Amino acid sequence: MSAVMITRKVTRKWEKLPGKNTFCCDGRVMMGRQKGVFYLTLFLIVGTCSLFFAFECPYLAVHLSPAIPVFAVLLFVFVMAMLLRTSFSDPGVLPRALPEEANFIEMEIEAANGNVMAGQRPPPRIKNVQINNQIVKLKYCYTCKIFRPPRASHCSICDNCVDRFDHHCPWVGNCVGKRNYRYFYLFTLSLSLLTIYIFAFNIVHVVLRSVDSGFVNTIKETPGTVLEVLVCFFTLWSVVGLTGFHTYLISLNQTTNEDIKGSWSGKNRVQNPYSHKSIIKNCCEVLCSPTYPSVLDRRGVMLEDLSSPTPSDASAASTHQSSNPVSQTTKSSAPLIPNEHTPDEAKPGIGSGTQKSTSSPKEEKPPSPTSPNAVAPAVIKESSH
Amino acid sequence: PADTFHNLQELRHSASLATKVFIQRDYSDSTICKFQTKFPAELDSRIERSLFEETVKTLNCYYGEAEKIGGQSYLEGCLACATAYIIFLCMETRYEKILKKISMYIQEQNEKIYAPRGLLLTDPIERGMRVVSFANTWDVFLSVGTTLKELCTIYKL
Numbered sequence: 380m381s382a383v384m385i386t387r388k389v390t391r392k393w394e395k396l397p398g399k400n401t402f403c404c405d406g407r408v409m410m411g412r413q414k415g416v417f418y419l420t421l422f423l424i425v426g427t428c429s430l431f432f433a434f435e436c437p438y439l440a441v442h443l444s445p446a447i448p449v450f451a452v453l454l455f456v457f458v459m460a461m462l463l464r465t466s467f468s469d470p471g472v473l474p475r476a477l478p479e480e481a482n483f484i485e486m487e488i489e490a491a492n493g494n495v496m497a498g499q500r501p502p503p504r505i506k507n508v509q510i511n512n513q514i515v516k517l518k519y520c521y522t523c524k525i526f527r528p529p530r531a532s533h534c535s536i537c538d539n540c541v542d543r544f545d546h547h548c549p550w551v552g553n554c555v556g557k558r559n560y561r562y563f564y565l566f567t568l569s570l571s572l573l574t575i576y577i578f579a580f581n582i583v584h585v586v587l588r589s590v591d592s593g594f595v596n597t598i599k600e601t602p603g604t605v606l607e608v609l610v611c612f613f614t615l616w617s618v619v620g621l622t623g624f625h626t627y628l629i630s631l632n633q634t635t636n637e638d639i640k641g642s643w644s645g646k647n648r649v650q651n652p653y654s655h656k657s658i659i660k661n662c663c664e665v666l667c668s669p670t671y672p673s674v675l676d677r678r679g680v681m682l683e684d685l686s687s688p689t690p691s692d693a694s695a696a697s698t699h700q701s702s703n704p705v706s707q708t709t710k711s712s713a714p715l716i717p718n719e720h721t722p723d724e725a726k727p728g729i730g731s732g733t734q735k736s737t738s739s740p741k742e743e744k745p746p747s748p749t750s751p752n753a754v755a756p757a758v759i760k761e762s763s764h
Numbered sequence: 765p766a767d768t769f770h771n772l773q774e775l776r777h778s779a780s781l782a783t784k785v786f787i788q789r790d791y792s793d794s795t796i797c798k799f800q801t802k803f804p805a806e807l808d809s810r811i812e813r814s815l816f817e818e819t820v821k822t823l824n825c826y827y828g829e830a831e832k833i834g835g836q837s838y839l840e841g842c843l844a845c846a847t848a849y850i851i852f853l854c855m856e857t858r859y860e861k862i863l864k865k866i867s868m869y870i871q872e873q874n875e876k877i878y879a880p881r882g883l884l885l886t887d888p889i890e891r892g893m894r895v896v897s898f899a900n901t902w903d904v905f906l907s908v909g910t911t912l913k914e915l916c917t918i919y920k921l
Contacts, residue, residue: 460848474892479784508791515791525894529795543795562849653794667841668833669859670852674892 393677397475398539406677408467410552411537417466417552424462424570427610428455430603431577435584438601442587447580454573461566462551469673470556471542473523473531481524488519513652530653532636546635555635558673561666564629567622574618578611632661787820787896797827799888799896807898811881819873819885820896823866830862863889 393406401410410417428451436448476484488504504519506526517526520533523540527533532544534554543557555563581604588597598605628638632654637643643651655661785807790800801820803813840858844851870887878885882902891897 669837
């Protein structure tokens with residue numbers, strides 16, 4: 380048995396996650412599906428900065444101040460850190476409902492809708508909740524089998540529901556959601572600063588050098604300058620514009636998704652219930668709120684079945700116990716127990732089912748104290764081998 | 765044997781319907797993590813209302829504390845930003861610390877209150893912070909027990 384455990388490869392939860400994400404470094408890194416544009420972003424930033432450090436910085440450090448390249452390095456490091464944080468972190472993916480939860484919700488929906496005539500379309504699955512005295516509609520996600528929390532949306536590229544979904548950004552190769560929005564904003568802000576910085580000092584460098592050697596010679600000596608100016612010029616308009624747009628969104632506590640859909644605009648529509656009606660409070664909430672942990676547990680170890688425990692069983696037992704026993708017994712005893720997950724079977728008993736559930740625990744109580752004491756220790760002992 | 769088998773099937777079927785009860789999120793206070801304190805009918809005979817409400821309210825307090833936007837969260841945010849968030853690679857965030865407290869609290873509640881009543885409370889983080897679920901543990905033992913019983917009758921042990 381121990382020899383088998385050594386050779387068995389540990390399966391981590393990220394390998395079995397549904398959705399179209401790519402994972403790296405054994406689940407530590409999580410990205411969207413299409414990464415081509417992200418590599419382009421990396422190339423542009425690193426390439427332009429390399430040219431700046433190679434061509435401009437030596438001259439400017441000597442003729443103006445050594446602080447100029449130092450600050451450029453700091454800014455570059457910050458931009459890269461923000462970009463990698465945005466691209467590699469979990470944007471706030473909501474895990475799909477496990478079968479029991481999905482069925483519980485299905486039963487609730489069917490109870491609420493009542494009987495639908497054959498041939499008629501069932502009503503759309505919407506839940507109304509009241510937030511800050513406004514009615515907000517929660518939509519049901521057919522892929523994830525959950526009612527999406529307010530501000531969550533399903534990303535079709537990553538095939539996940541993301542909490543506080545802003546948009547899917549191809550430039551960072553990931554969705555932008557609750558967990559990584561501030562990193563995304565700081566990335567666009569710092570990139571704007573970096574672009575302006577490089578652009579400005581390119582101009583300064585060309586002017587200073589032209590005074591000494593003439594314009595044509597300057598271009599010959601530092602050909603990188605032309606490339607940098609081109610890249611910076613085009614980047615400036617898009618990135619600075621994007622930063623301005625997101626600053627506007629943050630001050631109103633809105634997401635790009637809500638802005639595009641026009642959820643809170645117009646007189647007949649509901650006013651934004653999440654806004655604190657104060658720009659400072661909105662900015663504080665979006666940028667200074669606590670960093671939310673990921674609920675995905677990508678690096679957790681998958682427990683295969685009761686008969687082959689992994690070394691991390693003991694430590695993971697407290698968190699996995701709850702989900703394991705119920706699912707394992709249904710898996711192992713499938714041919715004997717009737718399929719308990721069919722809503723059709725449960726349907727006639729929704730009214731009576733709740734009655735049964737209140738009466739059956741009383742029925743269960745007498746036999747169970749005797750049987751589990753005899754049976755359970757035997758089962759648990761077996762699994763510990 | 766056929767009758768016992770049929771009765772066991774019925775018992776298991778009705779027990780399995782009551783396997784899990786889900787407490788949903790309460791969104792009345794915007795998107796902060798908060799669970800509904802409304803007592804579900806399915807737990808009516810299993811646990812006292814006051815104990816259930818106390819558990820959910822304590823959980824809500826913990827989450828409220830974790831998500832509070834105040835002095836400590838500003839400090840943490842500014843410090844982290846100044847270090848380009850590299851500090852998060854070595855430091856645990858306040859939210860993570862409180863999540864650990866929550867899982868210990870749930871474990872304690874399970875040991876003291878819910879296990880003796882045949883219920884198992886799951887940590888909401890395992891369900892994406894969407895629901896707090898109560899599992900019927902006696903159903904587990906019942907399923908296992910009845911399965912073994914059937915095997916014995918089939919193989920005439």
